[in-house]
Amino acid sequence: MVIHDLTAAECHETLSRSGIGRLACARDNVPYVVPIYFVYEPDHLYGFTTVGQKIEWMRLNPRVCVEVDDIKDHTSWTSIVISGRYEELPDTPEYEAERRQAQMLLEKRFLWWQTAHAAEQLRRPDSKPSPTVFYCIHIEETTGRRAAPDAIEAAGFASPPTSARSTPRRRRSRLPS
Amino acid sequence: MVIHDLTAAECHETLSRSGIGRLACARDNVPYVVPIYFVYEPDHLYGFTTVGQKIEWMRLNPRVCVEVDDIKDHTSWTSIVISGRYEELPDTPEYEAERRQAQMLLEKRFLWWQTAHAAEQLRRPDSKPSPTVFYCIHIEETTGRRAAPDAIEAAGFASPPTSARSTPRRRRSRLPS
Numbered sequence: 001m002v003i004h005d006l007t008a009a010e011c012h013e014t015l016s017r018s019g020i021g022r023l024a025c026a027r028d029n030v031p032y033v034v035p036i037y038f039v040y041e042p043d044h045l046y047g048f049t050t051v052g053q054k055i056e057w058m059r060l061n062p063r064v065c066v067e068v069d070d071i072k073d074h075t076s077w078t079s080i081v082i083s084g085r086y087e088e089l090p091d092t093p094e095y096e097a098e099r100r101q102a103q104m105l106l107e108k109r110f111l112w113w114q115t116a117h118a119a120e121q122l123r124r125p126d127s128k129p130s131p132t133v134f135y136c137i138h139i140e141e142t143t144g145r146r147a148a149p150d151a152i153e154a155a156g157f158a159s160p161p162t163s164a165r166s167t168p169r170r171r172r173s174r175l176p177s
Numbered sequence: 178m179v180i181h182d183l184t185a186a187e188c189h190e191t192l193s194r195s196g197i198g199r200l201a202c203a204r205d206n207v208p209y210v211v212p213i214y215f216v217y218e219p220d221h222l223y224g225f226t227t228v229g230q231k232i233e234w235m236r237l238n239p240r241v242c243v244e245v246d247d248i249k250d251h252t253s254w255t256s257i258v259i260s261g262r263y264e265e266l267p268d269t270p271e272y273e274a275e276r277r278q279a280q281m282l283l284e285k286r287f288l289w290w291q292t293a294h295a296a297e298q299l300r301r302p303d304s305k306p307s308p309t310v311f312y313c314i315h316i317e318e319t320t321g322r323r324a325a326p327d328a329i330e331a332a333g334f335a336s337p338p339t340s341a342r343s344t345p346r347r348r349r350s351r352l353p354s
Contacts, residue, residue: 022244024199032242033199033210066210074214077212081209
């Protein structure tokens with residue numbers, strides 16, 4: 001397996017294609033992580049959600065970390081880690097332009113939004129719509145790594161040779177990263 | 178979309194099948210999240226990794242959160258969130274039994290371990306093996322949710338009716354969870 005750090009351009013390309021990540025936040029030094037849908041723009045992620053634990057925690061502590069990956073198998077994967085800062089986009093005049101921008105990008109990417117919302121209204125015509133929060137993650141740092149099979153793995157190396165099989169247990173536990 | 182909370186038995190079944198999760202830790206109230214391989218046993222996750230930022234952070238603050246999911250599409254997904262505590266399993270007599278148990282379970286699940294390690298040794302016969310850390314996450318709380326298409330979605334509901342299309346923008350932004 002060959003691992004290399006992603007360039008800024010490679011991170012940009014991966015984040016532009018992806019739309020699902022895992023967002024971690026923290027309260028009193030206790031972490032919490034959940035999946036999110038997002039749209040990437042240079043220096044920003046835009047997302048939406050209903051009010052819940054992660055929103056409550058991010059309102060108290062805006063420091064967040066988002067991980068985005070594409071894992072095919074143990075020798076072929078990409079993982080990007082973003083450190084950033086949460087900012088809510090409330091439905092107020094001050095945020096109108098950015099909220100509209102976020103909504104437009106998210107609707108363009110996730111076409112099922114409007115369909116799902118309309119279906120929800122059909123099902124529950126008298127119910128109050130679920131309150132949705134639009135937010136922005138201001139990206140402060142992005143790091144990425146990509147693994148690919150090396151020549152031995154690509155050639156179909158399948159089982160360890162006798163000498164490796166007889167390696168003491170303690171050494172065998174030292175696995176490659 | 179119909180969402181229900183998973184029972185303990187459903188969480189157990191999902192975690193037993195899965196082997197990849199996203200682990201979040203925190204330092205000074207700053208979260209960090211990365212993908213991990215794990216094996217689930219009731220009340221525990223066992224994992225392995227090389228020394229890096231997450232190990233350094235978990236040594237300082239053992240509170241962790243692990244998210245495990247299976248996302249098919251926006252109406253069909255399962256997500257489990259585990260709160261727990263990190264414990265390293267060092268290569269010392271005190272931890273020998275638990276470390277052996279962890280290693281046995283991980284090797285059974287991730288057959289590529291030994292193969293990958295042997296290949297690494299062939300490639301770099303004179304190099305020092307990467308130091309590997311075995312660890313256990315003691316599970317303190319597990320919650321899970323599963324979404325499935327409802328009758329309308331399952332029947333192929335494709336586009337919002339005119340009345341929904343004419344819903345004002347502000348209401349359209351209130352998306353279902």
